Amino acid sequence: MEFFELITSVEARQIIEDNISSLQSNSKEKIHITQALDRVTAENVMAPESLPAFTKSVMDGYAVKAEDTFGASEEKPQTLELIGEVRMGIEPTMKLEKGEAVKIPTGGMLPSGADAVVMVEDTLLEEERVQIFKSVSPGQNIVSKGSDIEAGQQLLPRNHQLRPQDIGALAGVGVEEILVYKKTKVGVISTGDELISLGNDLELGQTRDINTYSLGSLIEELGAITVEGKIVEDEFASLKAAIEDLVKKVDFLVISGGSSVGTRDVTYEVLDENGDDGVLIHGVAVKPGKPTIFTMIDDVPVYGLPGHPVSVMVIFKKFVAPYIKKRMGVKNKLNTVKAKFSQNLSSAPGREDYLRVKLEEEETGLVAKPVRGGSSLIMTMVEADGLVKVPLSKEGLVTGEEVEVELL
Incomplete structure (x- = not known):
């Protein structure tokens, strides 16, 4: 392909799509849910337990048989015998019979025989008896076992990126570990004789490396990991060696700088020589980022991005990030x-x-x-x-x- 044989963004995405369509990760690992935020499920996740695990009260009050309260009012209360109290975290042993009530806290397990809870505000305790001033219907002021999650139901689908609420649901049904895809590995190379990394004194004529750090952050934001972010000089053999080394270790490779047509822009030459089918894209009709390069080396997608910091970030977001997400099984939802x-x-x-x-x-x-x-x-x-x-x-x-x- 000639230098800057410009194609549209649609054509560029189609070329990329055609070359990476089968690249979804098959590498999986089990991790603890405390480490699972933003990771992607590698299988359907089934609930081993119900949530709640038992029928419970949602109010402080008295567990009753609802029929025993029918007709109750301020003028004509129903009087029930108090036979005990439910303790938090302990399964009640009593069984409620007709005309009886049990004191129960919010979250307490409903005792056998009860089917509703009367709020404490609608009662009056007199020694071993409780007066009910307001009737309740069956199921009122309680939440049934499994009403949130039923044991055996699908909790999360495969290819789901885990959010805080998902982690909470997993914990709620006793799931400690979850099978996820291993993080996608993205190699980063910044090219330029003038570049220096952090920790070095800046001399006139030199430029601090920005792209390694901005790209690393963009990669981390996706839930992937950066492998060996490094600076390589504008020299054919050095860049070729760095690329050959990194493609053995990564799932994607991103190179910033050297993608244009200047005398020191060697990225195109190296990628055209080493690409499985030469360079597949060199020039996209977009701004910023026109001199974008794409190829495949040993079935690894390799991008050559312009060196300007804005171009790097924009092109990464528009032409690289969606395909890293795809490999991880994540839909490319734009905010x-x-x-x-x-x-x-x-x-x-x-x-x-x-x-x-x-x-x-x-x-x-x-x-x-x-x-x-x-x-x-x-x-x-x-x-x-x-x-x-x-x-x-x-x-x-x-x-x-x-x-x-x-x-x-």
Whole structure:
């Protein structure tokens, strides 16, 4: 493929999809639920126990047979014999007969024979008898065994990314360990003779490495792990050796820098020589991120991203992250909001633009204001709340136009 044989974002995604469609992870491991947040289930999870495990009261009051309270009122209370008290955490041994009541706390197990609870506010205790001033119906003020979760039911489906509420449900039915897919491993290489890592003094002409750290954070945000984030000089043999080493250890490889057509941009040359079928993509009609590269090396997806920090983050989110999620069995759900665009803004036809915007709440509703600055300025991402896509078929946006903002 020639340098910058531009294709649309749709065409680029189709090429990527065609090459990684069968790459969902088969590697699994059992982990404790305290370590399971954001991990993805590798099997359907069945509930071994019911929740609640027994029928319980949801009020402080008296467990009764509902029929014994029928007709009760302030003027004509029903009087029941108090035969005992339910203790929290202990199974009651008494059996309720007609005309009897048992004192019960919120969360206490309903004794045998009872089918309802009268709130303590609707009663009056007189020695060994309790007066009932308000009738209850069967099932009132109680929650039945298994009403939340029944033993044997499917609790969670396969390919489900675990949330805090899921962890709570697992704990509630006694699940301590869960089978999940192993974390996807993503290799990161930042190229550039000028780059230095943290911990080194900055000299004139040098640039601190941003992309290794921003990419590592984006990868962690997905629930994947970064493998050997490293800086490699702009030299063919060095980059080739680094790539050959990393593709043996990872499921995806992301390289930042060197993807354009400058004399020191060697990423294309190395990937074209080492790709299973050469370079499959070099140039996508988007801004930022036009000189994006994609290929496969030993069945590992390899991306060459531009070196500018904004381009790296935007292209990762739009063209890399969805496929890492897919490998992990996670649906690519975007977190978006609707807003009104703040001003007229032109866009080159035939190119898909991703605008950085700041969201502000005004009297008319949520407003998206463009954040100005080139793709080399990391602060434009820091100041931005989201991205707005301008389709390649449009020549810009107009004041007041409704836009969809993908939150960052």
